[in-house]
Amino acid sequence: MGKVKVGIVGLGRLGRQHAENLAFRIPNCELLAVCSVIQDEVEQVQKEWDVKYAYTDYDEMLKNKELDAIFIASPSGFHCEQIEKALHAGFHVFSEKPLGLYLEEAVRVQEVVNNHPDKVFMIGFMRRYDRSYVYAKKKIEQGKIGDPVLVRCYGLDPAKAINGFMQFAKNNYSGGLFLDMAIHDLDLARWYLNAEAKQVWAIGGAYAYPEIAQLNDAETGAALVKFENNKMGIFVAGRNCAHGYHIETEIIGTKGTLRIGTTPDKNMVSVFDDNGVVKECSDGFLERFEQAYLSEAEEFISCIRENRQPSVTVEDGVLSTALGYACKESFETGELISVQS
Ligand code: NAI
Incomplete structure (x- = not known):
């Protein structure tokens, strides 16, 4: 097969970052x-990248039979519809997270994906392709920490990105803090614990930015999740992190503990000056997960060329959506919610 x-x-x-990766950094791919x-x-x-075709209408792009695959990085409310259309039109599909904003549409898309086994489908849980997260998974598989029983996650966006977030949230409904942001951590917990969620209690509020409450959303939230086999998940998500982009994950097992990103360092440099000794913080998702975004796209292209499916599946998309939705429901109602599966 060619490119x-x-x-x-x-x-x-x-989307621009993905487009740049597809255009310039993956030899077997052509944007x-x-x-x-x-x-x-x-x-x-x-114009800038000399791309052959450009469209303002998605349906028009799907008529282009020179294409092999569609990469979806549109707002979350469009994912399900665009995945279905692309598969029906005969393309391989990569979709950004979350799979859907509602469980019903995610389940419907799962059926469509399963009805097209000859097409590669991949969901953008890029942390599964981040070197440190992959390394931690290997340690667990090697039995280094015994049986993993608790996952604790912080997923905090920098406060300085709040204006960008408000624009993003006002332009299109994102699903809210748990479905839009915590979903990466919810997926990771399922992956590391090798268990599905059963019950959720989520709380939160809009503390520094009350305008987020007007969007019916939490600026900072926490969820306590009971998984199968009595395993535990503790999730903190927020949009008001003063020091920068803080993504931290801890996996506690019966024989040891793994931590990823305990301090969210930008790099290995320490600055010694009149502020003292300073380690700068990671700036945002594009910087922290630069390698993971490229690796997941490389995997998608390799899967197409090698006629195989990626290890992250549409089921992962559905089950994480179900869990994210249960967190949102619990936050909104104040009730303990059973996760539908
Ligand atoms: P954005 O709002 O910055 O960009 C959305 C893009 O989609 C714009 O180019 C807009 O013109 C276009 N668009 C809007 N409606 C469209 C339609 N009906 N048809 C075609 N194009 C349309 O959003 P952002 O932040 O780039 O997020 C896009 C998706 O990526 C979201 O689903 C979000 O959840 C996900 N995301 C994932 C991240 C990750 O770490 N995996 C990080 C950030 C976003």
């Missing part, structure tokens, strides 16, 4: 088409 020809939909905060509802965005990328 895999990809069309991407969504050229926003993350053949770009699509966004914003004409200027599309024209700029097409």
